[in-house]
Amino acid sequence: MEVNEAALLRKPRGLLEVEQVETWLPGAGEVVVRNEAIAFNPIEAKIQRWEMFDIEYPAVLGYTFGGTIHSVGPGVDSFKSGDRVAVARWGRAASDIRFGAFQKYPLALEENLVKLNAHTPLHEGCGVMANxxxxxxxxxxxxxxxxxxxxxxxxxxxxxxxxxxxxxxxxxxxxxxxxxxxxxxxxxxxxxxxxxxxxxxxxxxxxxxxxxxxxxxxxxxxxxxxxxxxxxxxxxxxxxxxxxxxxxxxxxxxxxxxxxxxxxxxxxxxxxxxxxxDVLVEEGANKEAKMWYLHEYLPESLSSGRVFSNPSDIVTGGLGSVQNVLDSFMDGKISGKKVFVNPQEH
The missing domain is CATH 3.40.50.720 (NAD(P)-binding Rossmann-like Domain)
Structure with a gap:
């Protein structure tokens, strides 16, 4: 596996810095994903600029991404290396730097994955999943x-x-x-x-x-x-x-x-x-709704094309362009489109 890199937020309201980070090993119920599509959400820009949540630093932001599973940890039986997946950073992954989307090889929880078929673009899957x-x-x-x-x-x-x-x-x-x-x-x-x-x-x-x-x-x-x-x-x-x-x-x-x-x-x-x-995926009272969403509504709607994200704006520059994207959200320059970055680009 290539060296892992991330766009790190080292202090509150700071700028992102692209640096080499640890190459993570998947634990029980976890996989490593070769991240090929960061799907941006306005909330990430607000977290950086406004300190909306109490987070630990250095932090790796980013809550949705898509890619190919590189390796799987113990007990993972629903996915295998080579599967194309959309990922949401939910549950215990939300506050763990290893699971942040703004890096090349993040971890993901098996329970937070949706398998994509061959004709569903990564951008559609991860662009829709959390939204x-x-x-x-x-x-x-x-x-x-x-x-x-x-x-x-x-x-x-x-x-x-x-x-x-x-x-x-x-x-x-x-x-x-x-x-x-x-x-x-x-x-x-x-x-x-x-x-x-x-x-x-x-x-x-x-x-x-x-x-x-x-x-x-x-x-x-x-x-x-x-x-x-x-x-x-x-x-x-x-x-x-x-x-x-x-x-x-x-x-x-x-x-x-x-x-x-x-x-x-x-x-x-x-x-x-x-x-x-969190309301959908973490609260026990909503377990039935979570299962319906992840196992019926989302995969079937993506496969048929009935559910679709806004038109894709794929920004070049890899992890080095992530800060510019966040700035564009805060400056009101993004409208009617879903922005993506491929962190594998150099």
Missing amino acids: LATVVAALSICMNLGYPPVNARANRNGKRILIYGGSSSVGGLAVQYAVDAGYEVLTTSSPSNWSLVQRRGASCIIDHTRPKEEILESIKEHGPYDGIFDAIGSSEVTLLLGEFFLASNGGTFWSTSPTPVDKDLPKNVRKQWASYS
């Missing part, structure tokens, strides 16, 4: 919305929801998931991404590049809603939804992320958020 788990947990577990059928669309149930950020990686999957579950979905997007959002089945798209007052008026006009999910998790969206609920005598919405302005929301407006993947 769609967030959607399942947020909409069906936390917000108590119904589950969709596998590879089909349910009949309309007469309920309407708002998903703010329908062209984002999580928001786009949330739109399709909710539509397939039978809901009428209203969402937001810039006009440049409308064709992508329409493909996912939204019934109405509000142009979020318009002035705030016009956005609020459009959201009010198309209500009321049986649920609101903020897939952006920014300060701007938090305050905008706070204004919407204030005018509607208060209420609750769910979001992908806390922000520095959450404390400024009106007292009758409640913003909820959670570590959604």
Whole structure:
């Protein structure tokens, strides 16, 4: 095996540094993956810039990736060397430097792998895996919305929801998931991404590049809603939804992320958020939903092409380009696409 390298975060709010790290050996229930596709999530940039979570340093960030299994540890019987897999860094792997996606040869837990068939691109598998788990947990577990059928669309149930950020990686999957579950979905997007959002089945798209007052008026006009999910998790969206609920005598919405302005929301407006993947895969009460997701819904939907990630933006430069990608998220330069880096590049 080649020398392992990682993009290390050595201190809070520091810049990533590409360095040689240990070549990991898989333990019981673990595999080593030749990482060929880091799938980026906005939360990783926020963790670096805002110190959102209490993590140990040096840290290797990154929560989703795809590649080929290089070696397997004791007791691994569902996978073998050479299998193509999508990986999510869930459970005990989340805080362990050995499992971080920003390296060439990370470890992965057998329970966090999804095997990909020969015609499913690595980018599609790892680009969807964690984002769609967030959607399942947020909409069906936390917000108590119904589950969709596998590879089909349910009949309309007469309920309407708002998903703010329908062209984002999580928001786009949330739109399709909710539509397939039978809901009428209203969402937001810039006009440049409308064709992508329409493909996912939204019934109405509000142009979020318009002035705030016009956005609020459009959201009010198309209500009321049986649920609101903020897939952006920014300060701007938090305050905008706070204004919407204030005018509607208060209420609750769910979001992908806390922000520095959450404390400024009106007292009758409640913003909820959670570590959604943990809700799905770690909480015992949701074991049935986890098994359905990992063994039925996700692999079958990927194989058929019904579930798909946003268009891929494959950034060249290997691990040396990871910091630039994170900066682009924080600078608002990424919209309507899913960003990937191949750490095997030099």
